[in-house]
Amino acid sequence: MFSNRKTFLILGALAFPGMAGLRAQAPAAPAAAPAQAPAPAAAPAAGAVPMDLQSLQQAARAAEEKLPTPKVKAQTFFELTPVEREHWRKFLPQTLQKLARRERVQIVVLGDAVLDGVTAASGQDPLLRSFAGVFASKLAAQFYYTGGVRVLRAGAKPRSRDAMVMGPEILIQPVRISGMAAAASALSTEGLRGQPDVVLVALGLEDGLAGVPEADVQEGFRSLLDTARNKRLEVIVAGPIPQAADPEEASLALTRGAASVLRDACAKAEVLFSDLGDLSRLIEVSPGAQGPDQIFPALVHEVQNLLGPAGASGAALPTAAMHTAMGRILYQDVMQGTPAVAWQTGAAKATLKGDGKLALEFELTNTRKEKLALTVLPLVPAGLSPKDATTEIKLEAGAKEKVKVDYAISDSRSLPLEDGTLRLPVLVTAGAQARIEDLAMPLQPFSVAVNTRAAFNQETEFNPEIEIENATGAKFSAEWESMCGGKSQTGRIDLEASGSEVLKLALPLPTQGKPLRRVQSLKLVVNSGGVKQSFDRQVELTRNMGLKEAVPLTAADGKESSVTVRADADGMKLFFTLDLAGVSLADDEKGNAYEVLLNLDARSYGERLTAGATAALRITGKAADGAAKVDAISPWAFGSSYAAEFDPKEIQATLISSASGGRRLTIVLPKSYLYLHEWALGNGNSQLGVNVRLSGGGRDYYLTRSSRRGDDAEGLSVLELTDKPTLRWTVRVE
Known part of the structure; x- marks a missing residue:
């Protein structure tokens, strides 16, 4: 609010010019008369302009009293509180320094399906309305007096800015991948095209839905973190969003294993973690719901309202409202950290009881100063089925209680066989708050x-x-x-x-x-x-396959398959020939009759035996004979060490029919694209990692199938560049 002093100065400044004008129009003063006692000042007539200082002050005060009280919005930007500043200094000190100096900051967003399906106004890049765009916009408003957000997208036609305002910008660059296995490769190639400062990792959704082992998520993140730190980049990890398909108690658990692994890995590496699946900030439980039988359906309904139709990956994608909420969550966690809820979990223990039984025990504490009524609903992770649990608990202020849940082990293949850590998600609600607690503990005894x-x-x-x-x-x-x-x-x-x-x-x-x-x-x-x-x-x-060998592909439905693939090579090219016996091709609504995903690991021999990633060549075509379409090729398509721009026109794919009615698809790749490979023809140790997946005629076929993501190099088989392959095997424990 303006002070009286300031208002007085404003009004006084306006009044003095008027008074000077009036004096200029008055007749000249008569000659000075003998001094007399001053007469009392007469009250000014209505509408008259006061002539002396005291009257001006009174008029100013009267005018101020008639003015409306100004409403000044509390200043919440530009300055950080001591808590916020300390939080930034712990996790993002380099970025804080650049933002405080109002310098440009570039954020690389490594995202999976969570980046799909975002809608935006005509001519606007949809990333601006995603959670990443909302987050970047809030950062720009916090640190820049003027400025905005710009999207860096190669060959983008839509307008990439959120507002045409001059000033410093936050640049956001999307890199779309399917899972954590390819994260390090994507960052070291696509992600480093500019000069990034921060890597925002938004992965785990597709990994969770695909059932990727937690150890693979952990290993992929470790490789990504090493890559980022070698380039002096700071990292923010955004945990995956929930799903709520039928059965909801199992669907809600799908992404929590990845979230738990990433949270623990971030805590160990001192990296900022933000859980975009935090229900306590996404939804509110209906106050009318009473008891688990009402609370759970009401909660699921709220989650489903935030999710739209499933995308190509099979994941239900967030709505615009959910993206906005996720952007707020991310911004709050970066500024201050994750807010606490009314309870706290701890001292978790999971014990094998024999005969396919498992017991979970953990502490639940009321952190509030008033009595609390809670519901505890164990979700259903893969391979386990909750059998008995105390679902309704009442705790006095500050009190704690041990919660016990009994499970039946329905599939022992889901027990942890990586690091011995068992992760169990439990949904806890109290009042309008809900949160999925990811309990992680060693399996005992x-x-x-x-x-x-x-x-x-x-x-x-x-x-x-x-x-x-x-x-x-x-x-x-x-x-x-x-x-x-x-x-x-x-x-x-x-x-x-x-x-x-x-x-x-x-x-x-x-x-x-x-x-x-x-x-x-x-x-x-x-x-x-x-x-x-x-x-x-x-x-x-x-078994390792060789050149000129027709190898059968396995049908995903378990039925007999007559489809085969054969590889050939010379000094200039690599060939793959698929004989589509028994496949009845027909164009779908998009005009495609088949899809081939070809993964090749063309790193050098020593590197190929280590962990890494490839990116599938995607080839689609019509049922009629002719050339097929090869999609854009990722820079790391042929292995983690590659970082090149590949022209898909240099890869030919052609479907032809034989006189006998057979169909054959031939794929030809130039050897120059595999420039890191030794390419010693006739040598059994000159090898390529390979997998072929075919969809056509309503059926799916594959050379090898692993629980690992399709782009994980350890999920591939081996092609020896010789027509006399050795009797050696690729072995995977799944």
């Missing part, structure tokens, strides 16, 4: 880890390095038995407190090369102190 989940060029036997870990805190003894490929092995282990031992397992590999792909079951049973639990997995074996 023992857990099992497979240290070698993928191996190439295996000959006579495979050692998966299965490790039994003692989580009891005391001495531990157990008997074990494994069964795989018709071979049984047994043994006993004695472990010190918190000790572990790698079992000396040798899984025999086939001595015949056909069929090229086969799947075996791996069963491990551990028995300790009356607790007997089976840990089951599947082992996929794929």
Whole structure:
């Protein structure tokens, strides 16, 4: 509000020119008369202009009293509170320094399906209305007096700015990928085209829906973080959004494993984590809902209202309202951190009970100063089914209580076989607040880890390095038995407190090369102190294929397949020929009759045996004979070490028909595109990682199929650049 002093000065300044004008029009003053006592000042007539200072002051005060009270909006921008400043200095000190100096900041957004389906006004880049655009806009308003947000998108036609305002900008650059496996490769190529300052990682949605193992998400994030830090980039991680399809209690759990892994990894690496699936800030539970039977459906309804139709990835995509809410969540977490809810969880423990049973126990604390009524609803993760739980709990102010949930293990392949950590999502509500608590704890009294989940060029036997870990805190003894490929092995282990031992397992590999792909079951049973639990997995074996060899593709429906693929090569080109026997092609509503996804890992031999990623070449075409379309090619398409611009016109794909009625699709790639590969024809150690996936005639076919993402290099098989391939195998424990 303006002060009286300021108002007086304004009115006085306006009054003095008027008074001077009046004096200029008055007759000249008569000659001075003898001094007399001054007469009392007469009150000014109505409408008269006061002539002396005292009257001017009175008039100014009277005028001010008649003015409306000014409403000045509280200033919330430009300055950070001490708490906010400390939060920025902990996680994003370099970015804070640039924003405080009102310099341009560039944010690379590595996102999966969460970036799809965003709508915007005509001529405007949709990213501006996504959660990333909302977040960037709030940052610009916070730190820039004038300025805005601009989208960096190669070849973009829509207007890329949110407003035509002169000033510093926050640049946001989208890089669309499907999962964490390709994150490091995407960042080191597409992401570094400009001069980024921050990497915003918005992944986990597609990984969660695809059931990608948590260890793969963790490994992919570790590689991404190393890449970012080598380039002195700061990192923000946005956890995946929820899903709410039928059955909702299982759908809500799909992305929580990835969220939990990323939260823990960020805490360990001191990276800022923001949970975009935080229900406490996305929805409010209906106040009329009472008891779990009403609260859960009401909550699911609110979540479903935030989600639109499913996209091409199968994920239900966020609406515009949800994007706005997610942008606010991200901004709040960057500025101040995640706000607390009315409760707190802790001291979680998961214990195997034998006979396919599992018990969860954790503490629930009321952090408020008043009594609290809570509902606890265990969600349904893969392979587990909640059987008994106390769902309604009342806690006095500051009180805590142990919550117990019993599960049945419906599929032992879902028990953790990576790091021994079990992650269980539990939905907690109190009043209008709801949040999915991601409980992470070691599996007790023992857990099992497979240290070698993928191996190439295996000959006579495979050692998966299965490790039994003692989580009891005391001495531990157990008997074990494994069964795989018709071979049984047994043994006993004695472990010190918190000790572990790698079992000396040798899984025999086939001595015949056909069929090229086969799947075996791996069963491990551990028995300790009356607790007997089976840990089951599947082992996929794929023999190395050679040139000129027609290899059958497996049909996803399990039925017989006559489709084959053959590879050929010379000094200049690489060829793949698909014989589509039994495939009845017909154009769909988009005019496509088939789709081929071809993954190639063309790194050098030593690098190809390490973790990495490729990006599939996508080829589509009509049912009629003719050239097919090759989509734009990612810079890392042929392996993590690649970073080039590839012209899809240089790859030919042609569908032809034979006189006998057969159909054949031929794909030709120039050798120059695989410039990092040794390309020693006739040498069995000159290899390419490869996978072929075909969709056509209402059926799907594949060369190899893994629980890993399709772009994960460890999910590929091996092509030897010789027509006399060796009897070696790619082995994966899934």
